[in-house]
Amino acid sequence: MKRTLLLLPAIACLSLSAFAQVPVDKTVSLQSVEIQGKRFGGLTGGEVKRLQVDSNLSGLTGTTADVFRLLPSVVTDIEGGITFRGSSHPGLLIDGVPYGLMEEYSGDMLIQLPALFFDRVSMTATPSIELVPDGDAGILNLSSAAYTVGDSPLVLTLGTGFQERYNVGAVLNLHPGKFHVVGKYNYRREYRKRTFSKSTANKAGTTVMNNNATARPDVHLADLSVGYDLTANDLITVYGLYSLMDYSRYGKIHNNKLVDENLQPVMFRHRYNDQRQEAYAAEARWSHAFDNPQDRLSVVFNYNNFGYDEDNEYKNEKPETGKIIAEDNYYVNQDKNNYYLSAIYGKLFADDWRLRVGYIGRFKNESYYAYGNKLAAGEWQSDPQKENEYNFNRRTNLLLAALEKKWGSFYAEAGVQGELNWQKIDTRYKIDDV
Structure with a gap:
């Protein structure tokens, strides 16, 4: 089944906002990670908060998910899932660019990523007009602080804790001649144990399910930024990122069923799960300052890929005899390719008037395939109920313009976006005829 959506003509969105900037120095302790921020009260009722994670060696004990918990209106669960202003899809x-890595499985990354890898965390319920307006409740952005000649050329970190928790990282900071080189690497491993319980009652009786799972995820994350001062007004930067998360997980589901308060035969369901999440990105940026340093042109091109591979094997055991009475499996493969291009020009006029105009293009190709098998009469047979396949393609072209004005501590902005969006969904469900 194919679904094609084309939006014509361009959609115009008008944004008006005014803020009274009231700086409030705030310092909150998070396992020795210092977070500093300023609060901006808006006449529209919205708020903008920017938090800066201090470069502190002891900060490696905290993760990005821990930092998010300190943001107002943000809630993170034990698995790193985020709810912002009541929505689970912020x-x-x-660094202002959408990544496939930060979509469905972002929770796995956030509970493993040390807070110091991306040491700037910002949130806003009213996104800048320079951002693609995805998400249901604003924007959460991760970025890195700018390293200078005055910073240490090499930083090594090593941490360990309970539950087989290990963390090792390194930051390389070099500035030879006109080059600016910053490379980071971090490895993290831990032992996870989760227990879930669920009770379901119906006319047939009450079923109590206890699910116990253990996992040992290995997480590698590295990035490299190389900047070059082409001229006094031009900085060219190339950036690369690589992430790998590999799971080995075992789970055991213990089902108890009561009928008229009599315990029925019990079944154990074993789950053996391997999961691999791999992502990489390549990016180029050009920043040009005109005669007035406040007048600037910024161009960004980014390509990022995310791959997800999950293998599941299930075995049903009869606890009275220890015999395996049924077996099945389930596999998932997903691949995402994202292309992002933006060109933004900003010019400062007299009396603190500022104009920004630009273009944003976002192009996405995604494929997903899931399938499964079951063991019947000693032979493996495909299970149509577990099969799902789709391809998703989207092309977004966006033009923007914004006019800003400052009056001392007051700030106002009016902006407009015109968007042309095309997307196509191709889904296939293979179900045998009944």
Whole structure:
């Protein structure tokens, strides 16, 4: 089944906002990680908060999910899932760019990522007009602080804790001649144990399910930024990122069923799960300052890929005899390719008037395939109920313009976006005829 959506003509969105900037120095302790921020009260009722994670060696004991918990209106669960202003689908960006890595499985990354890898965390319920307006409740953005010649050229970190928790990282900071080189690497491993319980009652009786799962995820994350001062007004930067998360997980589901308060035969369901999440990105940026340093042109091109591979094997055991009475499996493969291009020009006029105009293009290709088998009469047979396949393609072209004005501590902005969006969904469900 194919679904094609084309939006014509361009959609115009008008944004008006005014803020009274009231700086409030705040310092909150998070396992020795210092977070500093300023609060901006808006006449529209919205708020903007920017938090800066201090470069502190002891900060490696905290994760990005821990930092998010300190943000007002943000809630994170034990698995790293984020709820922002009541929505579980906020926009998650890395340095202003959408990544496939930060979509469905972002929770796995956030509970493993040390807070110091991306040491700037910002959130806004009213996103800048320079951002693609994805998400249901604003934007959460991760970025890195700018390293200078005055910073240490090499930083090594090593941490260990309970539950087989290990963390090792390194930051390389070099500035030879006109080059600016910053490379980071972090490895993290821990032992996870989760217990879930669920009770379901119906006319047939009451079923109590206890699910116990253990996992040992290995997480590698590295990035490299190389900047070059082409001229006094031009900085060219190339950036690369690589992430790998590999799970080995075992779970045991213990089902108890009561009928008229009599315990029925019990069944154990074993789950053996391997999961691999791999992502990489390549990016180029050009920043040009005109005669007035406040007048600037910024161009960004980013390509990022995310791959997800999950293998599941299930075995049903009869506890009275220890015999395996049924077996099945389930496999998932997903691949995402994201292309992002933006060109933004900003010019400062007299009396603190500022104009910004630009273009944003976002192009996404995604494929997903899931299938499964079951063991019947000693032979493996495909299970149509577990089969699902789709391809998703989207092309977004966006033009923007914004006019800003400052009066001392007051700030006002009016902006407009015109968006042309095309997307196509191709789904296939293979179900045998009844």
